[in-house]
Amino acid sequence: SKRKADFTIGFSQCVGSDLWRKTMLQEMKMELSLHPAADFIYKDAGGNSTKQINQVRDMLNQGIDLLIISPNEAQPLTPIVEEAYNKGIPVVVLDRKTTSNQYTAYVGADNYQLGMMAGEYIKSLSKKPVNVVEIMGLPGSSPAIERERGFKDGIAGSPNVKIEYKVYGDWLKANAIKQLSNIKAHLADVNYVFAHNDVMASGARIYFNQLNLSKNVKVIGVDALPGQGGGLQMVADGVLNASLLYPTGGKEAIATAFQILNKLPFNRENIMQSLVIDSSNVQLMKMQWIRINSQQRDIDKQQSLLQEQRIIYNDQKIILNIMVIT
Ligand code: FRU
Numbered sequence: 392s393k394r395k396a397d398f399t400i401g402f403s404q405c406v407g408s409d410l411w412r413k414t415m416l417q418e419m420k421m422e423l424s425l426h427p428a429a430d431f432i433y434k435d436a437g438g439n440s441t442k443q444i445n446q447v448r449d450m451l452n453q454g455i456d457l458l459i460i461s462p463n464e465a466q467p468l469t470p471i472v473e474e475a476y477n478k479g480i481p482v483v484v485l486d487r488k489t490t491s492n493q494y495t496a497y498v499g500a501d502n503y504q505l506g507m508m509a510g511e512y513i514k515s516l517s518k519k520p521v522n523v524v525e526i527m528g529l530p531g532s533s534p535a536i537e538r539e540r541g542f543k544d545g546i547a548g549s550p551n552v553k554i555e556y557k558v559y560g561d562w563l564k565a566n567a568i569k570q571l572s573n574i575k576a577h578l579a580d581v582n583y584v585f586a587h588n589d590v591m592a593s594g595a596r597i598y599f600n601q602l603n604l605s606k607n608v609k610v611i612g613v614d615a616l617p618g619q620g621g622g623l624q625m626v627a628d629g630v631l632n633a634s635l636l637y638p639t640g641g642k643e644a645i646a647t648a649f650q651i652l653n654k655l656p657f658n659r660e661n662i663m664q665s666l667v668i669d670s671s672n673v674q675l676m677k678m679q680w681i682r683i684n685s686q687q688r689d690i691d692k693q694q695s696l697l698q699e700q701r702i703i704y705n706d707q708k709i710i711l712n713i714m715v716i717t
Contacts, residue, residue, distance in 0.1 A: 396428060396429055396430035397428040397429060398426075398428075398429045398430070398456045398457065398649075398652045399429070399430040399431075399432065399454065399455050399456050399457075400429060400430070400431050400432070400455065400456065400457050400458075400459060400645075400648055400652075401432045401434070401447075401450035401453075401455035401457070401458050401459070402419070402431065402432065402433050402434070402458075402459040402460070403434050403436065403443055403446055403447050403450065403458065403459070403460040403461070403462075404416070404433065404434065404435045404436065404461055405436055405438060405440075405443060405461045405462060405463035405487060405532075406435065406436065406437055406438040406463065406562075407435035407437075408435075408437070409562075409590060410590075410616055410618075410620055410621060411588070411614050411616055411637070411639060412461075412639070414616060414618075414639050414641070415485075415486075415639035415640070415641040416433070416641065417641070418639055418641030418642040418645075419431075419641040419642065419644065419645050421642065421687075422641070422642045422645035422646055423645055424694070426645075426649055429649075432450060432453070432455065434446040434447075434449075434450065436463055438463060438529075439463070440462075440463045440464045440467040440468060441467070443462070443463050443468060444467065444468065444471045447460065447468075447471045447472070447475065448471060451474070451475055451478065451480065455480065456480070456481075456652060457480065457481045457482075457483065457648050457651060457652055458472075458475050458480055458481070458482045458483070459482075459483045459485055459644050459645075459648060460472060460482065460483075460484060460485065461484075461485045461486045461487045462484070462487050462488065462489050462532075462533070463487070463529070463532060464529065464530075464531040464532050465487070465488055465489050465490045465531060465532065465533045465536070466489075466490055466531060467531075468489055469489040469490045469491045472484070472489045472491065472493070472494065473489075473491055473493045476493045476494060476495070477493070481495040481496075481648075481651045481652070482494045482495050482496075483495060483496045483497075483498060483644050483647055483648050483651070484496070484497045484498070484499075485497075485498050485499060485640055485641075485644045486498075486499040486500075486534065486639070486640060487499075487532055487533045487534060488533040489533075495651055495659070496647050496651065496657060496658065496659050496660070496661060497659065497660050497661060498640040498643045498644045498647055498661040498663070499640050499661075499662070499663060500637055500638060500640075500662065500663045500664070500665045501537075501662050501665070502533065502534040502537035502538050502541065503537040503538075503540055503541040503544075504541060504665065505537075505538060505541060505613060505635050505637065505665050506537060506538035506539060506540060506541025506542035506543075506544075506545060507541035507542065507544055507545040508541075508545065508635060508665060508666075508667060509538075509541075509542055509545060509585050509611055509613070509635055509667075510541065510542045510543070510544065510545015510546040510547075510552070510585075511545045511546075512545075512611065512633060512667050513545075513546060513552055513583055513585065513611070514545065514546050514549045514551075514552050516609075517549065517551040517552050517582075518551070519551060520550075520551045520553065521551055521552055521553070521582035521583055522553055522555040522580050522581050522582050522583070523546075523552060523553065523554045523555060523581070523582070523583040523584070523585060524554075524555060524556045524557075524558070524571070524574075524578070524581050524583070524584050524585075524595075525539070525542060525554055525556070525557045525558075525584075525585050525586075525587075526558055526559075526560040526567050526570065526571070526584060526585070526586040526587060526591045526592070526595060527539055527557060527558065527559050527560065527587050528559070528560070528561065528562045528587040528588065528591075529559070529561045529562050530559050530561075532562075534587065535559075535562075535587055538587050538613070539557075539587075542554075542585060552583075555577070555580075555581065556574055556577065558570035558571070558573070558574070560586065560587070560591040560594070562587070562588055562590065562591065563590065563591065564590045564591060564593060564594035565594070566591075567586060567590075567591035567592075567594040567595060567598075568594045568595075568597065568598045571594075571595060571598045572598065575602070578599070578602060578604060579604060581599075581604070581607075581608055582607060582608065582609065583608065583609050583610075583611065584599075584608060584609070584610045584611065585611050586610065586611070586612050586613070587612075587613055588612055588613050588614050588637075589612035589613060589614045589615065589616070589621075589622035589625060589631060589634050590612075590614075591612070592610050592611065592612030592613075592622075592625075592631050592634070593612070593625060593630060593631065595608075595610050596610050596630050596631065609632040609633075610630075610631050610632055611631065611632060611633045611634065611635075612625075612631050612633075612634045612635075613634060613635045613637050614634060614635075614636075614637045615634040615635065615636040615637065615668045615676070617676075617677070617680035617684075618680075622634040622668075623668065623673060623676055623677055623680065624677075626668055626669060626670070626673045627673045627674070627677060629670075632669060632670075633667055633668060633669040634667075634668050634669075635665050635666070635667055635668070636664075636665050636666050636667075636668055636676075637665060638663040638664070638665075640661070640663055643661055643663065647661060
Protein backbone atom coordinates (compact mmCIF):
# COMPACT_ATOMS: atom_id res chain seq x y z
CA SER A 392 0.00 0.00 0.00
CA LYS A 393 1.17 3.50 -0.80
CA ARG A 394 1.86 5.58 2.29
CA LYS A 395 -0.22 8.70 2.73
CA ALA A 396 1.81 11.92 2.75
CA ASP A 397 1.18 14.29 5.63
CA PHE A 398 1.90 17.35 3.45
CA THR A 399 2.42 18.00 -0.23
CA ILE A 400 4.74 20.87 -1.09
CA GLY A 401 4.90 22.19 -4.64
CA PHE A 402 8.00 23.99 -5.82
CA SER A 403 7.83 26.09 -8.98
CA GLN A 404 11.35 26.87 -10.21
CA CYS A 405 11.81 29.55 -12.90
CA VAL A 406 14.73 27.73 -14.50
CA GLY A 407 16.45 24.69 -13.11
CA SER A 408 19.46 24.09 -15.32
CA ASP A 409 22.15 26.35 -13.86
CA LEU A 410 24.52 25.51 -11.04
CA TRP A 411 23.01 28.00 -8.63
CA ARG A 412 19.54 26.47 -8.88
CA LYS A 413 20.87 22.91 -8.86
CA THR A 414 22.57 23.82 -5.59
CA MET A 415 19.29 25.27 -4.34
CA LEU A 416 17.44 22.02 -5.10
CA GLN A 417 20.14 19.97 -3.41
CA GLU A 418 19.82 22.08 -0.26
CA MET A 419 16.06 21.65 -0.37
CA LYS A 420 16.32 17.88 -0.69
CA MET A 421 18.69 17.71 2.23
CA GLU A 422 16.20 19.57 4.41
CA LEU A 423 13.30 17.52 3.00
CA SER A 424 15.04 14.32 4.07
CA LEU A 425 14.28 15.40 7.64
CA HIS A 426 10.56 15.21 6.78
CA PRO A 427 10.16 11.80 5.15
CA ALA A 428 6.36 11.84 5.41
CA ALA A 429 6.00 14.83 3.06
CA ASP A 430 5.58 14.75 -0.71
CA PHE A 431 7.50 17.18 -2.90
CA ILE A 432 6.41 18.18 -6.40
CA TYR A 433 9.08 19.93 -8.45
CA LYS A 434 8.40 21.85 -11.67
CA ASP A 435 11.03 23.57 -13.80
CA ALA A 436 9.68 26.27 -16.15
CA GLY A 437 12.87 26.49 -18.21
CA GLY A 438 12.93 30.28 -18.05
CA ASN A 439 9.46 30.65 -19.60
CA SER A 440 6.98 32.72 -17.57
CA THR A 441 3.88 31.41 -19.40
CA LYS A 442 5.00 27.86 -18.78
CA GLN A 443 5.58 28.68 -15.13
CA ILE A 444 2.06 30.09 -14.77
CA ASN A 445 0.62 26.89 -16.26
CA GLN A 446 2.74 24.69 -14.03
CA VAL A 447 1.57 26.55 -10.93
CA ARG A 448 -2.03 26.21 -12.10
CA ASP A 449 -1.54 22.45 -12.59
CA MET A 450 -0.14 22.13 -9.09
CA LEU A 451 -3.07 24.04 -7.62
CA ASN A 452 -5.51 21.76 -9.45
CA GLN A 453 -3.61 18.67 -8.36
CA GLY A 454 -3.82 19.83 -4.75
CA ILE A 455 -0.81 21.10 -2.85
CA ASP A 456 -0.69 22.24 0.77
CA LEU A 457 1.95 24.90 0.20
CA LEU A 458 3.63 26.58 -2.77
CA ILE A 459 7.27 27.58 -2.97
CA ILE A 460 8.04 29.73 -5.98
CA SER A 461 10.93 31.54 -7.65
CA PRO A 462 9.04 33.67 -10.20
CA ASN A 463 10.87 34.01 -13.52
CA GLU A 464 9.57 37.56 -14.07
CA ALA A 465 7.79 39.52 -11.36
CA GLN A 466 4.79 40.93 -13.20
CA PRO A 467 3.52 37.97 -15.25
CA LEU A 468 3.66 35.62 -12.26
CA THR A 469 1.89 37.97 -9.83
CA PRO A 470 -1.76 37.04 -10.60
CA ILE A 471 -1.30 33.26 -10.23
CA VAL A 472 0.64 33.65 -6.99
CA GLU A 473 -2.08 35.93 -5.64
CA GLU A 474 -4.67 33.37 -6.73
CA ALA A 475 -2.91 30.61 -4.79
CA TYR A 476 -2.54 32.83 -1.74
CA ASN A 477 -6.19 33.91 -1.82
CA LYS A 478 -7.28 30.28 -2.06
CA GLY A 479 -5.61 29.81 1.31
CA ILE A 480 -2.52 28.01 0.00
CA PRO A 481 0.49 29.39 1.90
CA VAL A 482 3.12 30.79 -0.48
CA VAL A 483 6.86 30.95 0.22
CA VAL A 484 8.53 33.27 -2.29
CA LEU A 485 12.15 32.31 -2.84
CA ASP A 486 14.91 34.55 -4.29
CA ARG A 487 12.83 36.22 -7.04
CA LYS A 488 9.68 38.12 -6.11
CA THR A 489 6.32 39.07 -7.58
CA THR A 490 5.12 42.69 -7.53
CA SER A 491 2.63 41.91 -4.78
CA ASN A 492 2.74 41.64 -1.02
CA GLN A 493 0.28 38.75 -1.04
CA TYR A 494 2.57 35.95 0.08
CA THR A 495 3.11 34.14 3.36
CA ALA A 496 6.90 34.36 3.64
CA TYR A 497 9.93 35.46 1.66
CA VAL A 498 13.33 33.76 1.73
CA GLY A 499 16.35 35.27 0.02
CA ALA A 500 19.08 37.85 0.17
CA ASP A 501 18.37 41.56 -0.16
CA ASN A 502 19.18 42.21 -3.81
CA TYR A 503 19.07 45.99 -3.47
CA GLN A 504 21.63 45.74 -0.69
CA LEU A 505 23.71 43.39 -2.80
CA GLY A 506 23.84 45.83 -5.73
CA MET A 507 24.71 48.57 -3.28
CA MET A 508 27.59 46.53 -1.87
CA ALA A 509 28.95 46.00 -5.38
CA GLY A 510 28.77 49.73 -6.05
CA GLU A 511 30.44 50.65 -2.78
CA TYR A 512 33.15 48.08 -3.43
CA ILE A 513 34.05 49.62 -6.79
CA LYS A 514 33.80 53.08 -5.27
CA SER A 515 36.24 52.14 -2.50
CA LEU A 516 38.79 50.90 -5.06
CA SER A 517 38.53 53.86 -7.43
CA LYS A 518 40.84 56.71 -6.55
CA LYS A 519 40.89 57.73 -10.22
CA PRO A 520 38.04 57.98 -12.77
CA VAL A 521 36.82 54.56 -13.91
CA ASN A 522 34.31 53.38 -16.51
CA VAL A 523 31.92 50.57 -15.68
CA VAL A 524 29.87 48.28 -17.87
CA GLU A 525 26.89 46.80 -16.03
CA ILE A 526 25.56 43.50 -17.35
CA MET A 527 22.11 43.08 -15.89
CA GLY A 528 19.96 39.98 -15.47
CA LEU A 529 16.65 39.29 -17.17
CA PRO A 530 14.53 42.46 -17.54
CA GLY A 531 11.51 42.23 -15.26
CA SER A 532 13.02 39.68 -12.89
CA SER A 533 13.15 41.17 -9.42
CA PRO A 534 16.87 40.59 -8.64
CA ALA A 535 17.84 42.38 -11.87
CA ILE A 536 15.64 45.35 -11.00
CA GLU A 537 16.85 45.51 -7.41
CA ARG A 538 20.56 44.95 -8.15
CA GLU A 539 20.44 47.70 -10.76
CA ARG A 540 18.85 50.16 -8.32
CA GLY A 541 21.23 49.19 -5.53
CA PHE A 542 24.29 49.50 -7.72
CA LYS A 543 23.29 52.97 -8.85
CA ASP A 544 22.85 54.06 -5.24
CA GLY A 545 26.08 52.35 -4.21
CA ILE A 546 28.24 54.41 -6.55
CA ALA A 547 26.27 57.59 -5.93
CA GLY A 548 28.32 60.50 -4.70
CA SER A 549 31.52 59.20 -6.23
CA PRO A 550 33.15 61.63 -8.64
CA ASN A 551 35.17 58.76 -10.15
CA VAL A 552 32.79 55.90 -10.91
CA LYS A 553 30.78 56.21 -14.09
CA ILE A 554 28.41 53.59 -15.54
CA GLU A 555 29.27 53.86 -19.20
CA TYR A 556 27.01 51.12 -20.56
CA LYS A 557 24.20 48.97 -19.28
CA VAL A 558 23.10 45.84 -21.13
CA TYR A 559 20.76 42.96 -20.36
CA GLY A 560 22.42 39.55 -20.36
CA ASP A 561 19.27 37.75 -19.14
CA TRP A 562 21.36 35.81 -16.54
CA LEU A 563 22.98 33.87 -19.41
CA LYS A 564 26.63 33.71 -20.45
CA ALA A 565 26.00 33.60 -24.22
CA ASN A 566 23.64 36.57 -24.07
CA ALA A 567 26.12 38.57 -22.00
CA ILE A 568 28.82 37.96 -24.60
CA LYS A 569 26.45 38.86 -27.43
CA GLN A 570 25.46 42.13 -25.76
CA LEU A 571 29.11 43.04 -25.20
CA SER A 572 29.89 42.30 -28.83
CA ASN A 573 27.24 44.87 -29.81
CA ILE A 574 29.25 47.58 -28.03
CA LYS A 575 32.63 46.12 -28.94
CA ALA A 576 33.97 49.38 -30.36
CA HIS A 577 33.49 51.09 -26.99
CA LEU A 578 35.13 48.56 -24.70
CA ALA A 579 38.74 49.77 -24.88
CA ASP A 580 38.36 52.22 -21.99
CA VAL A 581 36.37 49.95 -19.66
CA ASN A 582 37.88 49.42 -16.19
CA TYR A 583 35.14 47.43 -14.46
CA VAL A 584 32.39 45.03 -15.33
CA PHE A 585 29.65 44.50 -12.81
CA ALA A 586 27.61 41.49 -13.96
CA HIS A 587 24.47 40.54 -12.04
CA ASN A 588 25.69 36.94 -11.83
CA ASP A 589 28.95 35.00 -12.11
CA VAL A 590 27.82 33.14 -15.22
CA MET A 591 27.59 36.43 -17.15
CA ALA A 592 30.73 37.74 -15.44
CA SER A 593 32.70 34.75 -16.71
CA GLY A 594 31.32 35.45 -20.20
CA ALA A 595 32.58 39.02 -19.92
CA ARG A 596 36.03 37.77 -18.95
CA ILE A 597 36.11 35.44 -21.95
CA TYR A 598 35.08 38.26 -24.26
CA PHE A 599 37.60 40.77 -22.90
CA ASN A 600 40.28 38.08 -23.26
CA GLN A 601 39.31 37.68 -26.91
CA LEU A 602 39.66 41.41 -27.45
CA ASN A 603 42.99 41.40 -25.64
CA LEU A 604 41.62 43.95 -23.20
CA SER A 605 41.42 41.76 -20.13
CA LYS A 606 44.46 43.16 -18.35
CA ASN A 607 42.83 46.49 -17.55
CA VAL A 608 39.43 45.14 -16.63
CA LYS A 609 38.25 44.03 -13.23
CA VAL A 610 35.20 41.78 -13.37
CA ILE A 611 32.76 41.46 -10.48
CA GLY A 612 29.91 38.98 -10.35
CA VAL A 613 27.26 37.65 -8.00
CA ASP A 614 26.55 34.17 -6.53
CA ALA A 615 30.01 32.94 -5.37
CA LEU A 616 29.02 29.29 -5.53
CA PRO A 617 31.35 26.70 -4.05
CA GLY A 618 32.55 23.68 -5.99
CA GLN A 619 33.58 23.02 -9.54
CA GLY A 620 32.55 25.74 -11.98
CA GLY A 621 31.42 27.99 -9.12
CA GLY A 622 32.30 31.62 -8.53
CA LEU A 623 34.55 30.90 -5.53
CA GLN A 624 36.89 28.96 -7.76
CA MET A 625 36.75 31.66 -10.42
CA VAL A 626 37.75 34.29 -7.86
CA ALA A 627 40.54 32.01 -6.60
CA ASP A 628 41.75 31.57 -10.19
CA GLY A 629 41.60 35.30 -10.93
CA VAL A 630 38.98 34.89 -13.67
CA LEU A 631 36.77 37.10 -11.54
CA ASN A 632 38.15 39.82 -9.28
CA ALA A 633 35.26 39.56 -6.85
CA SER A 634 31.87 37.99 -6.38
CA LEU A 635 29.04 38.75 -3.99
CA LEU A 636 27.80 35.74 -2.09
CA TYR A 637 24.16 35.05 -2.95
CA PRO A 638 22.88 32.20 -0.75
CA THR A 639 20.26 30.04 -2.47
CA GLY A 640 17.98 29.85 0.57
CA GLY A 641 16.93 26.31 -0.41
CA LYS A 642 17.28 24.89 3.09
CA GLU A 643 15.60 27.88 4.70
CA ALA A 644 12.66 27.79 2.28
CA ILE A 645 11.88 24.17 3.19
CA ALA A 646 12.35 24.83 6.90
CA THR A 647 10.00 27.82 6.68
CA ALA A 648 7.48 25.76 4.72
CA PHE A 649 7.28 23.19 7.53
CA GLN A 650 7.00 25.86 10.20
CA ILE A 651 4.00 27.23 8.32
CA LEU A 652 2.45 23.80 7.69
CA ASN A 653 2.93 22.73 11.30
CA LYS A 654 1.47 26.02 12.55
CA LEU A 655 4.68 26.97 14.30
CA PRO A 656 5.94 30.56 14.62
CA PHE A 657 7.87 31.73 11.55
CA ASN A 658 9.40 34.89 10.14
CA ARG A 659 7.67 36.50 7.19
CA GLU A 660 10.89 38.04 5.87
CA ASN A 661 13.91 35.74 5.96
CA ILE A 662 16.78 37.84 4.66
CA MET A 663 20.01 35.98 4.04
CA GLN A 664 23.33 37.73 4.48
CA SER A 665 25.69 38.53 1.64
CA LEU A 666 29.35 39.51 1.51
CA VAL A 667 32.02 40.50 -0.99
CA ILE A 668 34.47 37.73 -1.79
CA ASP A 669 37.74 38.72 -3.38
CA SER A 670 41.38 37.65 -3.19
CA SER A 671 41.52 38.73 0.47
CA ASN A 672 39.05 36.12 1.74
CA VAL A 673 38.49 33.57 -1.01
CA GLN A 674 40.85 30.96 0.47
CA LEU A 675 39.07 31.15 3.80
CA MET A 676 35.70 30.69 2.10
CA LYS A 677 36.97 27.71 0.13
CA MET A 678 38.35 26.08 3.28
CA GLN A 679 35.06 26.56 5.08
CA TRP A 680 33.21 24.98 2.22
CA ILE A 681 35.52 21.96 2.07
CA ARG A 682 34.91 21.47 5.78
CA ILE A 683 31.13 21.70 5.50
CA ASN A 684 31.18 19.41 2.52
CA SER A 685 33.12 16.72 4.33
CA GLN A 686 30.77 16.96 7.32
CA GLN A 687 27.85 16.55 4.95
CA ARG A 688 29.45 13.42 3.51
CA ASP A 689 29.77 12.00 7.02
CA ILE A 690 26.09 12.69 7.65
CA ASP A 691 25.15 11.00 4.37
CA LYS A 692 27.23 7.97 5.30
CA GLN A 693 25.58 7.72 8.71
CA GLN A 694 22.17 8.03 7.05
CA SER A 695 22.82 5.14 4.70
CA LEU A 696 24.20 2.98 7.52
CA LEU A 697 21.02 3.70 9.48
CA GLN A 698 18.95 2.79 6.45
CA GLU A 699 20.80 -0.55 6.12
CA GLN A 700 20.15 -1.28 9.78
CA ARG A 701 16.48 -0.51 9.30
CA ILE A 702 16.24 -2.93 6.39
CA ILE A 703 17.98 -5.70 8.38
CA TYR A 704 15.70 -5.04 11.34
CA ASN A 705 12.55 -5.19 9.20
CA ASP A 706 13.68 -8.43 7.55
CA GLN A 707 14.27 -9.98 10.95
CA LYS A 708 10.89 -8.78 12.13
CA ILE A 709 9.23 -10.46 9.16
CA ILE A 710 11.09 -13.72 9.81
CA LEU A 711 10.14 -13.54 13.47
CA ASN A 712 6.48 -12.98 12.58
CA ILE A 713 6.53 -15.97 10.25
CA MET A 714 8.06 -18.07 13.00
CA VAL A 715 5.42 -16.96 15.48
CA ILE A 716 2.62 -17.67 13.05
CA THR A 717 3.82 -21.13 12.03
C1 FRU B 1 20.28 31.55 -11.39
C2 FRU B 1 20.37 33.03 -11.25
C3 FRU B 1 21.53 33.41 -10.37
C4 FRU B 1 21.10 34.75 -9.90
C5 FRU B 1 19.67 34.47 -9.61
C6 FRU B 1 18.76 35.63 -9.59
O1 FRU B 1 19.17 31.17 -12.18
O2 FRU B 1 20.47 33.62 -12.51
O3 FRU B 1 22.74 33.38 -11.06
O4 FRU B 1 21.81 35.22 -8.82
O5 FRU B 1 19.24 33.56 -10.61
O6 FRU B 1 17.44 35.25 -9.42
